[in-house]
Amino acid sequence: MKAPAALEQLTAALKRLPGVGPKSAQRFAYYLLQHDREGARLIARALDDAVARIRHCVRCNTFSEAEVCETCASPRRDAGLLCVVETPSDQLMVEQTLSYGGLYFVLMGRLSPLDGVGPKEIHLDRLLARATDGQVREVILATNFTQEGEATAHYIGELLRARGLRVTRLARGVPVGSELEYVDPGTIAHALRDRRIVDD
């Protein structure tokens, strides 16, 4: 006895999702067929639509339906500031602070030589061209504070400084609302080193 072919094929296809193994794929397939066939059709339509319509903004490289995304096309943005992030989610996080009015470049990854992700894969040639357009005054490196994110920021920083650009990095420090007792010593060390003068 084996499962019907269409069911086997669906389970195999769902394993293409990241982090989804045979067990989860089967659970997804059974669930949709048993309880949510409308959902299955909806997912199929949404996948086709997204593949057909989503591309990368030619300026900032984020996901976009238009050639130039809304953010890059906005005249209210400060074209002198360019914030470099790893992913569109990171970009969204910066936007949600409501405290940044410049533009972005989305790497769509981070340097990770062991995984075969080098300068080409994170589009550094495009970032360099973008950052040296004559309008950008400052590049803010907002890659993650992980080992790979830090290495990526370091690498990009070197390249950009060599071209005479002002390069900054998000401050490291104690998270808002946290108690020192529960913050790791490395973070506190950074917060000490980057301490700021109280001037209000």
Place this chain on the structure above:
Amino acid sequence: MKAPAALEQLTAALKRLPGVGPKSAQRFAYYLLQHDREGARLIARALDDAVARIRHCVRCNTFSEAEVCETCASPRRDAGLLCVVETPSDQLMVEQTLSYGGLYFVLMGRLSPLDGVGPKEIHLDRLLARATDGQVREVILATNFTQEGEATAHYIGELLRARGLRVTRLARGVPVGSELEYVDPGTIAHALRDRRIVDD
């Protein structure tokens, strides 16, 4: 700034998968668009195919492309034995033992009143009709040994015995290959009560 509409719709659609929240749905969407557009198309096709082709076997209720599944249609199966399982995965597990030659009824669930799953949702009317077809000699209850699985077995057992059928339950006992030290006392108690005479 917000994500492109096709991307938002894809993330929303992927949340229909069981146990997938906004974060995972977004991770799936970004991954497919960034790294595996071919996979996205494949999943869409497989979903449409499965929804169009998979139905439930009219005899045993398992997933099937034909009106009667291969197992139910096989002349080599013993029509006097009917094994009741919760899901097609459970059916597959029993098949993989290579020690069962009868037929099945797949409940596609288990009794769970708090979740609104009653006798109707697990097709007990069809099971009763199936089990009282005059050919079935014995019904083997192979629902899970969880609280809900046990309650389901108890409920079905009562109904079938009232119709004069021989009803059995999978034996509880110490799993093959396990050390007593690591088996829970409840299981050992069952293994003691169901101990068998060594007779070879």
